[in-house]
Amino acid sequence: MRFPTVTSPHLTPPHSVGRVMTQVILALIPATIAATWYFGWGVLINIGIAVTTALACEAVMLTLRRRPLPPALGDLSAVVAAWLFALTLPPLVPWWIAVIGIAFAMVFAKHLYGGLGYNPFNPAMVGFVVVLLSFPRELSLWTIPAVLAEQRLGFTDYLNAIFLGHLPAGLTWDALTSATPLDRVRTELGMNRTLDEIRENPFFGDFSGRGWEWVGNWYLLGGLWLAYRRVIDWRIPLAVLLSLCALAAAFHLFDPGRFASPAFHLFSGAAIVGAFFIATDPVTASTTPRGRLIYGAGIGVLIYVIRTWGGYAEGVAFAVLLMNMAAPTIDHYTRPRVFGTRRGERDAP
Amino acid sequence: MADNGLRKVLADGLWHNNTGLVQLLGLCPLLAITTNTINGLGLGLATLLTLLASNACVSLIRNLVRPEVRIPVYVLIIASVVTAIELSMNAWFHDLYLILGIFIPLIVTNCAIIGRAEAFASKNSLPRALVDALAIGLGFTAVLVTLGALRELIGSGTLFAQAHLMFGEAARGLAIVVWEDYRGFLLAILPPGAFIGLGLLIAGKNVIDTRMKQAATVRAKAAQAASTA
Numbered sequence: 248m249r250f251p252t253v254t255s256p257h258l259t260p261p262h263s264v265g266r267v268m269t270q271v272i273l274a275l276i277p278a279t280i281a282a283t284w285y286f287g288w289g290v291l292i293n294i295g296i297a298v299t300t301a302l303a304c305e306a307v308m309l310t311l312r313r314r315p316l317p318p319a320l321g322d323l324s325a326v327v328a329a330w331l332f333a334l335t336l337p338p339l340v341p342w343w344i345a346v347i348g349i350a351f352a353m354v355f356a357k358h359l360y361g362g363l364g365y366n367p368f369n370p371a372m373v374g375f376v377v378v379l380l381s382f383p384r385e386l387s388l389w390t391i392p393a394v395l396a397e398q399r400l401g402f403t404d405y406l407n408a409i410f411l412g413h414l415p416a417g418l419t420w421d422a423l424t425s426a427t428p429l430d431r432v433r434t435e436l437g438m439n440r441t442l443d444e445i446r447e448n449p450f451f452g453d454f455s456g457r458g459w460e461w462v463g464n465w466y467l468l469g470g471l472w473l474a475y476r477r478v479i480d481w482r483i484p485l486a487v488l489l490s491l492c493a494l495a496a497a498f499h500l501f502d503p504g505r506f507a508s509p510a511f512h513l514f515s516g517a518a519i520v521g522a523f524f525i526a527t528d529p530v531t532a533s534t535t536p537r538g539r540l541i542y543g544a545g546i547g548v549l550i551y552v553i554r555t556w557g558g559y560a561e562g563v564a565f566a567v568l569l570m571n572m573a574a575p576t577i578d579h580y581t582r583p584r585v586f587g588t589r590r591g592e593r594d595a596p
Numbered sequence: 597m598a599d600n601g602l603r604k605v606l607a608d609g610l611w612h613n614n615t616g617l618v619q620l621l622g623l624c625p626l627l628a629i630t631t632n633t634i635n636g637l638g639l640g641l642a643t644l645l646t647l648l649a650s651n652a653c654v655s656l657i658r659n660l661v662r663p664e665v666r667i668p669v670y671v672l673i674i675a676s677v678v679t680a681i682e683l684s685m686n687a688w689f690h691d692l693y694l695i696l697g698i699f700i701p702l703i704v705t706n707c708a709i710i711g712r713a714e715a716f717a718s719k720n721s722l723p724r725a726l727v728d729a730l731a732i733g734l735g736f737t738a739v740l741v742t743l744g745a746l747r748e749l750i751g752s753g754t755l756f757a758q759a760h761l762m763f764g765e766a767a768r769g770l771a772i773v774v775w776e777d778y779r780g781f782l783l784a785i786l787p788p789g790a791f792i793g794l795g796l797l798i799a800g801k802n803v804i805d806t807r808m809k810q811a812a813t814v815r816a817k818a819a820q821a822a823s824t825a
Contacts, residue, residue: 377783380783381780381782381783382782383782
């Protein structure tokens with residue numbers, strides 16, 4: 248699908264939805280490989296389930312809405328949403344959770360609002376929040392990362408676990424899964440232990456949980472490449488990460504025993520993937536330069552607030568959805584000055 | 597003619613001007629308590645009773661009340677009726693009363709009730725006001741029960757759970773487990789489920805209305821063609 252500009256002397260830029268989405272997928276590949284290495288084949292299986300379901304739902308909804316199939320199915324936006332959604336899921340989650348989440352995202356969050364370009368909320372995050380609220384127990388089944396795990400499952404073991412719910416003989420869910428670093432810190436802080444005591448556990452590495460802390464770097468790699476290619480605006484990820492770090496640093500200096508360091512916040516959970524891949528969704532993010540800084544900073548602040556005082560260990564999804572809601576207002580108040588008008592002067596209606 | 601008028605009042609209340617689906621009045625209890633079918637039915641019937649009593653009173657005194665003070669008078673009538681209903685539910689359906697909690701006294705603030713008093717009962721005779729109350733109340737109850745059933749079915753995989761709260765111990769058998777070994781879909785029970793469910797019901801009603809209108813125009817055209825031929 249192409250949206251050529253109409254003013255005369257410009258050449259049409261070679262950006263189309265399909266091209267942008269292809270580059271996002273390319274940027275996700277290193278992180279996907281890394282996640283598969285750390286957390287097992289389940290990551291790839293989840294992506295497969297989510298992408299298939301997303302395309303099927305998209306086709307059904309397009310047919311119901313009497314829209315042509317090829318342009319919307321070929322622009323890969325559904326694939327990107329499904330891919331990101333699948334990366335948020337624990338690798339051992341039963342197949343029907345991935346199906347329910349992404350189907351809800353495509354049908355309710357995307358097509359009921361009018362399809363790509365009209366959805367006020369990020370579909371991948373809506374899908375994740377739906378399954379997180381509905382199936383909290385299943386969503387905690389994160390496999391132990393490769394550097395810590397004693398047993399690793401093969402590809403067929405994963406297929407069995409995801410589709411049939413069977414584990415190989417002699418293994419239990421407890422032996423294969425553990426809490427995420429954010430979850431663990433949250434639980435143990437609740438038991439009145441200080442961060443230094445918590446970090447003594449071999450589970451924790453230099454910045455965050457061992458294994459967990461390095462996955463984010465691969466997202467960072469892909470994200471920086473996207474920013475270099477101007478597929479995403481650098482302002483949003485910068486504002487997200489800066490505001491998260493600034494808040495974390497302030498509280499960490501105030502009481503290092505109770506508030507985790509900025510590095511922990513940066514390298515735990517979905518901070519980096521959220522900043523580069525989820526907050527930058529062109530449809531649901533703010534569109535003005537100043538607005539993007541405010542939008543990103545809002546997400547960073549909300550992530551910190553939810554992680555530290557909220558009811559959930561990780562707040563990226565909620566933070567993004569809340570700021571999605573605020574984006575139109577932010578855009579309204581940060582419209583750039585029209586060239587040729589003076590500051591404070593209203594441009595012609 | 598009178599019969600025809602009453603039929604229109606009934607059809608308006610039950611379908612064309614339905615409180616829950618068209619007027620979108622009384623959404624607070626509608627969204628908050630419909631986590632299962634029986635809750636919906638309980639609150640629906642309480643609202644129906646309130647409507648019947650308040651519409652009847654307002655219609656009877658419609659020629660006595662000066663227009664300047666009509667709103668406080670209506671509010672007083674509705675508040676006394678709701679207080680009576682609240683006390684009776686507390687006495688006879690105590691468990692259901694505990695579940696519905698604050699939403700029973702809050703029937704006072706249900707704008708559908710004062711809306712009917714002001715817009716209909718204060719201008720119409722007693723029989724018409726009663727029919728209107730019945731239609732509006734039944735229409736509201738139907739939406740509450742449908743939404744409650746929808747959310748209960750998807751959220752916990754049962755229907756008519758806790759029926760004994762309303763119909764006594766004998767009704768315990770009414771509870772149906774639709775899906776054995778259902779894990780539950782919490783979203784349907786939580787507030788978002790209420791909004792999404794109501795949205796789907798309204799969409800469904802609009803689809804039915806469009807279909808009926810299309811069928812009506814087709815029939816009208818056919819009749820016209822037949823009469824010209």
